[in-house]
Amino acid sequence: MNATLSFFFLKLQAMALLVFNQKLQALACFEQMLVQRPDNFYALASRAHVLAQLGRKAEALAAQEQLAARHADNLAAWFNLGYMLEEAGEHARAEEAFRRVIGIDPKMDRAWYGLALVLIQTRRFDEAVAALKKNTELQPMSPFGWYQLARVHVDRQEPDEAVKIIRHLKGFEPKVAAQLERETGLLASPATPTS
Known part of the structure; x- marks a missing residue:
């Protein structure tokens, strides 16, 4: 089987496994896909997502960091990384990720909201007010x-x-x-x- 067909088959297999809630088996498919195409966005994102669903937070965070590093201009990669870092209590790094998203697209209201949450948690209320005003302006x-x-x-x-x-x-x-x-x-x- 040629490489393209093999990759496509693994992707279909992983999707079918997820439909039947077979997350560990789907994760194995994503890992095999990444052996063939280490930078594939779908495989990287899916691996991070499934690891998070399995409760393997440290591995999920590492996988999301890898995704953001390999797809540096992707809003979703950075936004999800910011969310995961905020959830992990890594406020400085979460702030950096949300600011990265805003740098790519200043109109992404959810990134302003995520940034505000991080600023609130670090008791930087003046900056949080500014971020929340931007969020409510974009999503009134x-x-x-x-x-x-x-x-x-x-x-x-x-x-x-x-x-x-x-x-x-x-x-x-x-x-x-x-x-x-x-x-x-x-x-x-x-x-x-x-x-």
């Missing part, structure tokens, strides 16, 4: 950035700013607004429509 109807922004304002002892956000959320995400009111003890009157 998503409650996640607004929620975190309100929480940061509370942490910065700026209850008036948090109340403004809660009021804003009442206009399109009343459940999130109510959750913030419960968590912070801040009450916001409903948003008043402008004429």
